[in-house]
Amino acid sequence: MKYITFDQHRIAYKTEGKGTPLVLLHGFCEDSFIWDDFKPALIEAGYSVTCIDLPGFGSSDLPAEPNIAWIADAVHAVLAEQMNQRALLIGHSMGGYVALALAHKHPERLLGLGLFHSHPYPDSEEKKEARRRSIEIVQTKGTALYVKQLIPNLFAEKFSKSSTFVVDKLVHRAAGYAPEGIIAALQAMMNRPDQSDVLQRYRNPVLFIIGTEDSAVPYDYSMKQTTLPETASVVVLEEVGHMGMFEARRKTQQAILQFADFCVQLAQTA
Secondary structure, X not given: OEEEEEOOEEEEEEEEOOOEEEEEEOOOOOOHHHHOOOOHHHHHOOEEEEEEOOOOOOOOOOOOXXXXXXXXXXXXXXXXXXXXXOEEEEEEOHHHHHHHHHHHHOHHHEEEEEEEOOOOOOOOHHHHHHHHHHHHHHHHHOHHXXXXXXXXXXXXXXXXXXXHHHHHHHHHXXXXXXXXXXXHHHHHHHOOOOOHHHHHHOOOOEEEEEEOXXXXXXXXXXXXXXXXXXXXXXXXXXXXXXXXXXXXXXXXXXXXXXXXXXXXXXXXXX
């Protein structure tokens, strides 16, 4: 891993390959490890792939402020320091919230934006209450118990039962995260604003990857957002939950590569 310092906080990232920059942002209770088996196909296709540990996870420091905007500023600091050209930005779950916040402040930095099992809408009151309960569980019972309950439910039931090694590996890794990082992320997600206007104003292409069995992102949210941007590519994965990079690796790799190629070609003809 390499590091930059942003606002006196260390942010970890790794870049591999040569070509147009393609940045992958992980989701909640994950780190850049989730892309280890996913990114080689993107690198082989001629992209420079950067995977960032969001603040509070992996090798990055805790965030200075528990909000999505600060995390997006930290990600932008990596882009600004390491890349001299526009990047493709793909965010999974919470990483999608971060990607939207970055697109809001720095649309000029991006060739295209991808929401991988994510959406722009704020938490409902019911969702906020669920996050408050999650914070209480982490505070009183610890990280290990919390992620053991959380992570298996992110997968479609069929995959979760047939791929216990993958699920258990993610649970084991997440159990090592600092409770302060998990709590900060829960607070950041709970308090994030409605970002649907970002998609409405964004003028470059947007990719939506949607799982029909995604229990974390309501299907109606997933589909409603696809009408917001001017140019959209929509990929619906049948019998896939919230973790398409594992549940449908080849399909999601292909979706991102086709989208990336389209964005690059569009930029070259502009």
